[in-house]
Amino acid sequence: MTDTVNEIGKRRTRKEDARLITGQTNWTDNIQLPGLLHVAFLRSPQAHAKILSVDVSAARQMPGVIAAYSGADFAAEQGSLPCAWPVTPDIVIPNHPPMATEEVRYGGEIVACVVARDRYAAADALEQIDVDYESLPPVLDMEAALTDGSPKVHEAGNKSFEWVFANGDMEAAFRDAPVVLERTYRQQRLIPCAMEPRAVVCAPVADEYTLWSATQIPHVLRVMLALVTGIPEHKLRVIAPDVGGGFGSKLQVTAEEVLAVLLARKLGRPVKWTESRSEGNLAVHHGRDQLQRIRIAADADGRLRGLSVDLLADMGAYLMLVTPGVPLLGAFMFNAIYKMDAYFFKCTGVFTTKTPTDAYRGAGRPEATFGIEHAMDDLAAELGMDPLALRRRNWIAHSEFPYTTISGLTYDSGNYEAATARAVELFGYDDLRKEQEARRASGDPVQLGIGVSTYTEMCGLAPSRVLGQLAYGAGGWEHASIRMLPTGKVEVVTGSSAHGQGHETAWSQIVADRLGVPFEDVRVLHGDTQVSPKGMDTYGSRSLAVGGVALYGACEKVIAKAKVIAAGMLEVSPEDLEWTPGRWSVRGDPDQGKTIAEIALATFAAHNLPDGVEPSLDSDATYDPESFSFPHGTHLCAAEVDTETGQVRIRSYVAVDDVGTVVNPLIVDGQVHGGLAQGIAQALYEEAAYDADGNLLTTTLADYLMPSATDLPTFATDRTETPATTNPMGVKGVGEAGTIASTPAVVNAVVDALRPFGVRDVEMPCTPQRVWRAIGQARGAAR
């Protein structure tokens, strides 16, 4: 009998660590193959230009150079990088060649490449390539881009799509509304900055190809590469080895991956490309970038009547894999945790001559949560209400779940009251308000602000039917296989593709818990399409809520198969058996039983199985979620603002999150911490800034202010646990929640500190200069 303790909820340290803390890692850039060649890409230095000519002849003569190519050399075979989410029937999806041929539309777009024996020789040869550009005007401002006189990014114009959702009587909601709040918020452009720069290796053997890539999506990438390159899918193997972070930035079908395959095919030799950080800041897809016009109508007591959202979303120069859909994920989240009579949402996707945008941690939901939570604190100030009281006035009560919101989603479970009560307690809310009052009264140069963020989010992407209704190109199911080895060990093959999330550990816990096998006896395989043939990969906080539940389903099938075989072994009827984790035994005679290991061994020998029973316990399950996953939480931020220097220091940050049933609290806390860091960074530090010519200014980590350990506080985190009702494990997603919640909590705190000076808003990131200017402008206006 195995000595299994309940694994769900256990603070297990991770199996992944063994190789990561000793440097026994397998990053894509580590890969060495016989005869491997190195690829370097020449990128446009201009935001918008016609390519008049590309001369690679001098590059080809350089020592160590095998080949050099321009876009013309690939024009016939390179196709177009895919956009798999055509959100409207009339959406403009421009052709997107992996290597530009006639025109470049963002600084960083690939125009040529060199293949050489080593990376230094390749870099040297790049400098010998001569490109003649004819400059075109950049298009950098979305509002300007939509005017008639604007230069065009594409022939078809600068508008990609317009998407509208409406429910309820907006006219009635706003007519005679005692309070109407109108705000415009800028959601700045961000660079995801995973610590591992992207790398790709492609090795051809005859007409078959193996591609290693630092990707979050090996399965999706395989399908897409087959469609773009024409290489038959079954002759293409995609491997995501160890991947150093993604955050959505490695959820992509990139020019570099396609070109690596085409180069390997053209040359018949293995090739590798590794980006530098500067290259990555420029060329990896960016996140966010919206202009939000928000209107809220409310009663005098704060009850929300109506919400209107008009978004301009910056697509960048091209639509990449899910670019147009990202802002639309937020469409269903502006109404957040609140009840209201009417809701209107409109999003216009706009082309600019900037790096394309796409998914970045939260993908549409942080933008929405910022919009509503910033507006709610603003509304509370307008009404002279405590911001928490305004939330309470409007949120869905615990007793009202399941609740179908004005945007049409049915939230299965939640307990906003409990999370908020716990957060308030941890935070010391009343004491901090008193301190705030005291500092205001004494005119302290360092003021204290308190920011509230009560959020929910939609994750666990996603019910395939809903994806179909939204015109998303793929499904949202996930797959798991369990292989029971003869000696009782277990191999799990998951369609999830972890890049830091600890699936090898958490999936082992699920299997250990259900099958009653020791945690150490489980091995989790992932990331290689030859090993894991079926999956929808990892993003959108889906792996536990969908992949974990698929695994649970596979466990159930294993247990059911084991029952039949155990009955045969024990010479009883299956109905006489009962299951305790790890063992089928005879009801009323528990000494008569067989462990799962004994049963697995019996299938190996297969000497005495019942007729018609396959000699195998191995089982697959594919799970398509019936609903999105709706974690929620209450975050409170206390920020000290030095009114003389504009410096903001987070004094304390409390996060109480409810992610349903917790499998591994260590991993959950870690995801929250990391999410908070990125959300706080958006509030205070990060911005992908462009100059007036369309040059990205923040190409290095010296300019793009990813926070270090001195830039972040220690977080106080806690949880409530309200299980999901839409899956048998009760689990919800957590990966993006911290990021979604924290940005408005911090900005709200900054603005709250400065309200007495007449400051109504501070644009993100709330740098010292912006804070200081906001104070100065408000004081100036007051005179």
Add this chain to the structure above:
Amino acid sequence: MTKISMTIDGVRYEDEVEPRMLLVHYLREVAGRTGTPIGCDTTNCGACTVLLGNSDGATPAGDKLSVKSCSMLAVQADGADITTIQGLANGELHPLQRAFHEEHALQCGYCTPGMIMAAADLLRDNPNPTEEQVREGLEGNLCRCTGYQNIVRAVLRAASEGATP
């Protein structure tokens, strides 16, 4: 080409390299010590941090200083005695490695080698740091996954266990 020699994780290497070759490229591609990753190209991120001492015979890791190996040329490390993440454990895990594991101070693990090596140097210099001193000491090492909270806990834990490199 210039001839250099150095000791890396206890093994002596002799090679001819271009003067412009970065030490981190030498470690990864010539010496094959791929445990040390590259995270940026402006010396900001610290993922490439190793410990470096002078070599007239091997020096114990305690006498070595941390250096970002992307900010040195291989030729500058001629004669050096280098410890990378792959040479830190001595039969058993170093207390920092154990602490990082116990405190879940890593998620994707990409920043981890540099973070651990920088922490080793921090503790050599200040065996009993405060939390603030740990944060300041690791300011040159960027992490995108953890938010630093558990990294700080791990370093404090290793310090309390008397971790000396």
